[in-house]
Amino acid sequence: MKKSIQLIYTLLLISLFLGCKKDDSTNIVTPPGAGSLAFKSSAASVVLTSANDAANAATFSFKAANFGASVIPTYSLEFDVPADTVGANAWANAVIVKLAAGTFEKTYSGADFNSLLANQLLLPTGVVSTVAVRLKAEVTQNTGTASTIKPIYSSLTMTVNPYKATIEYPALMVKGGNSWKTPTARTNGFVLTSAKFNSKYEGYLNLPNADGYGGDAFQLVSTKDASKVYGWGGTSTTMSLTGGNLYLTPAPAYMKVNADVDALTITYTPVKFFISGDDNAWSTSSTPLIYNATTGKWVAANVSLTAGKTFVFTCNGGYDISYKVDANGALVYAGAPTWGGINIPVTKTGVFTVTLDLSAGDGNYTYSIK
Known part of the structure; x- marks a missing residue:
């Protein structure tokens, strides 16, 4: 009887040991290779016009990332110009699009893709550019702290030709x-x-x-x-x-x-316009824009800007006529009597040419930092 009890006890220990080893094996993280994501675009080259605003312009798809453990990865797409994808600050200026849980593709209509390229990425319109697109698969923690598991990336490039979307107001x-x-x-x-x-x-x-x-x-x-x-x-x-x-x-x-x-x-x-912001102590006179009668735009060259800072387009030494941006990044009137808008954010540190274009009439005012 005693030998039987000892045998049963031994079998239980072996069973528990094997069960633990099995559980441990399911929690071993094995980052997948980038190729296993099979990241691809439905089109290698996209030409956008107002005629295909409602049509599907591009679909980005991929396979689920298997980290070899009971974790659920999250995914995002990053869009950037190739020049910004190398060096110490690679992809730092990318437009990031987070994907919904359980989603393994993202389809853009012509209008939405054009807006991302022209308004967010600020690609030139009417010409062909190359854009880099990167898929990021990462394991996030419920606590909000950074995960020790390194993200997996897969990248592709494509050529695009966005157009300038201008509403033809009366x-x-x-x-x-x-x-x-x-x-x-x-x-x-x-x-x-x-x-x-x-x-x-x-x-x-x-x-x-x-x-x-x-x-x-x-x-x-x-x-x-x-x-x-x-x-x-x-x-x-x-x-x-x-x-x-x-x-x-x-x-x-x-x-x-x-x-x-x-x-x-x-x-x-x-009117005469100026740049007023953190980088010039909010002076309303020290950084003027110069009107170019040929292009119909106001231009300030060699402007030093710092990432994380903001500025406003001011006029005649004050804010009564001024321009900021709205929540979508579009230029909006911010002066008297409305006093609205959000200060224009600076995303990169460097020396830039800042352009203010008011030539298309109210509702179509734009700016650029290059």
Whole structure:
């Protein structure tokens, strides 16, 4: 009887030992090779246009990462330009897209992919660029602390050609009078737009000539109804549908122009823009932008910026007319009387050319840091 009990006890110990070894084996982490993820894109080259906004532009797919243990990896896609994928700060400026749990592919519509490339990654539009895409598989901890298990990466490259997505808002086109010659077709730099599709129009006009009566006289032609031509309303701040040319002074000047076709009013404010931010102690005069009459853009070259800092586009030495960004990174008016917006973030440290483009009218103002 005693021998039987000893035998049973021995068998139990062996069973427990083998069970523990089995449990231990299931918890051994064995990072998979990058090739096992089979990361791929449905297209090696993508050309985007407004015509394929609703169509599927690209699908990124992969296989689940098997770390050899009872863990559930999380996945993300990282988009960057090839030049930023090497060196000590490789991929530091990537646009990161986290994927939902249990998801092993990500499909982008034309509109969404174009927005990622042009608005977030700031690739040039209308030209072919190479973009690097990296899949990251990692094991995260429920406690929020960093995992000791190294992430697994798999990368690919593809060529893309994003387009500049501009909403064509209702507009008032500038029709030059007297000696001022203006384009007959709708052209950036010669439009006021109605971003809210109402009676109020706004834009920035460069008045290059020295006297408003001769060179910079003009009328405003509605794109909604070409028969509606707004001109002189009897004073410098009023319009009519039967008057002659509008006359602006002072000139030459770059003007912020606001018109209301219901109230038949128009106002002009001469402006000069500056960069004000952490890197220049928020000076409203030390970092000017220079207007380029050929491109219709304001440009500041050799601007030193620091990652993690912010700035604002200010005007005329103050903030009454100023521009920041919204939650999606789009440039928005931040001055009086609304005082909204978010300070523009700086993502990289270096010396840059900063450009402010107000030529397309209200709702289509943009900026770039290159």
